[in-house]
Amino acid sequence: QAFHIESPPIEVPFGQLGGTSLNAILALTLIRQQICTNIDILLLFSNPSIRQLAQAIEPLLIVNESQDTIITSKQDDETHILSLPSPLIESVGIILLICQWVLPIMIIINQCQPFLFFILPIFHLMLYVICSRLFSFKNNKPDNIFSWNYYRWWFLDRLWNNNRFWLQHIIGTPLYNNYLRLCGADVSLDAHIYSTTMDAPWLLDIDDGSWIADQTVFNCLHFNNDNNTFQLYPIRIASNCSIGTRTILYDGVNIENNVIVQPMSSVNGFVASQTIIDGDDDKSSSTNTLMTYNNRSLSIWHKIFQVIALCLLICVHSILLIIIYKVYSVVQVPLPINIALCWTLWSILGCFISVLLLKFIVGSCTAGETYQVASWSYLHKLWLRQLIVSSFHHAWLLLNSYDHIYPIVLRWLGAHIEDNVKIGEIHTFLSYPTNLLHFERGVTTFGSV
Template sequence: RLWNNNTFWLQHILGTPLYNYYLRLCGARISPNTHIYTTSIDAPGLLEIDDGSWIANETYLNCLYFNDDNTFKLSPIRVGSNCSIGTRSILFDGVDMQNNIIVQPMSSVTGFVASETIVDSEEHKSRPSDISIVQSNRSLSICHQIYQIIVIISIICIHCILLTLVYKVDSVRQIPLPISIAFCWTLWSIIGCFISLLLLKFVVGPCTAGEIYPIASWLYLQKIWLRQLIVSSFHHAWLLPTGYDYLYPYVLRWLGAHIEENVKLAQIDTFLSCPTNLLKIETGVTAFGGVLIVPTELTLSGDHRVDQIMVGSHTNLANGCSIMPGSCLASETMIGNLTRISRETKSKSGVFTNMSAVCSK
């Protein structure tokens, strides 16, 4: 419960050495050059991650496993060096991953995984012999780390100034406490939304389709890491609008997205977390809760590629589905719950469920 309460604050240091130090204090054996973007860790003391590995957001590291006889079993999770684990993957029931392994998003991993393996869903595939994987350097320089610390401090200062401003405005006139609390929350949310949009548009800026960012690069920190930090830090401000708010399409259009009429979005966070100028959503699209627009896809060298995402007219994105960069969905398509869509998914009108989308490659 304490870990869950700290999740909001921990999101400010994800992907930084500060988070690695925090996990070490919790008992984990984490290499200094590891990049971890998830807080879904149930037993940090049983976690071991070697140098240069990257773990995406919403990845579950489950050392606590529930047996059929109503007992729990604690099993360690070990991740070797230069491994890349995609978003919404699950590592459970004892994991021993060797080196240079790529785990595609929404995959499950358990047991031993040999080096230079590509894990896709529950399938383990060896790296093709005719493809040479050259891992890029994933070590952040001192300048990169200083930049991250300065940005985090700046975000905290923005929140402090914002809270001070709200307090000053509220103290001008004495009003009953319940009304004062509601007024302060509303004012903070409105100003927070505007600040986050200004930062996303003028500080983070647009991305170019097909561009590749090494993890230890300034472009990755600016275009990917900083975007995630801004969206997560101002997450509560965006709780003021209700689900499927009519303002969401206008906000995304202002950030450069191509959004047509009658588009309904349950949540805006996931769309703000990806390069919005690469989004093209046609008329009549509905995105339900829990939809994840994955901002980048992994290359064989462990770098991150951004690309355009196109959603055809009158398409429904069901709860918990994940849309990868390069996806192109035809009109009148229904994406089922917990389904992963990527550039390899054959796009045609119809229904994609969890297995059909992954297997139709």
């Protein structure tokens, strides 16, 4: 290549091939770039033929490979040491998470004031706000796994998951949007957010009129398996977008205006405006489709209705807690048995009350009927239903999967269910109008359907 000869003889010296000092320097440069870096001009002149030069370079290549192997092994050892988890930090974090739940409950029980239980969710939610202000970070740079920054995210993520039961009561309301803003998110008060599955709430940016369906996953954490590092990416959703249920947003998302994401899709990166994403495919949307985004903002009366519904539901839980506390204080049995008895009683009463509320307060829906997002019908028939079901979700855990009571309850709520139907979980079917369900003979549904 340096001497511009396609097939040079390997025994002939370079000088006999018509080479000059410039050709030698060019050959030396190419050898350093492509074959061996630690070669000098003396080695080239002392081995003037191709065969001699190859025999002289070969030992140098073996030495370089051994040195590279040693350096690589040292780097792997250092990376392995850096990527080891810290049992001490994790143990302290777990103890703090347990204390966050147990200590307030113990204080309330010792004070013999059951009404203090209503301070419990406020304490838990505000504790996360304080911790997120102290530990959250927006530095979008790679960092080693199990580093201090990683454990900051790790603790906040576990703390958020502990509070998801309380957050289920305020999703779809301005209260939830305000809470996300307290946690550092840039969320519009007119956005409709029905998901609590997120690992870094402070990195969310959601504009006016966007709809985020339930069980949407906001995955800001990205783990790089090649070098054991992680990054936190922001997620931005512009105005008037619709994100379908069980959609996964990951590895940095920037969605522009008027985008429709169909249920169970996965989205990452940039999404142009007026796009429909169905699974992994995307296409431009039509003008007729975008016209359905008008008037998504709730009026002040709608918001007052949501607050009143929350207050009434709190009153229902208050009566339940008073009854359970009376039983707890009257029954003279060992503490573990007393706790199990109170839990069983609360679960039975909770299931009974939730079914009554769904039957006589929420009622049924007409097949094919359209509900505007900002309407009384939607708030009454869908939002209130999901609020009741999520509030009493843990009460239904008393029953086993495929319990024979599930079809009976759904039939009483208006569902058409034939014989030999087995239902894994009833929570999903209660969350949507049960009178629209039609199960024929022998149907079996598994969990998370």
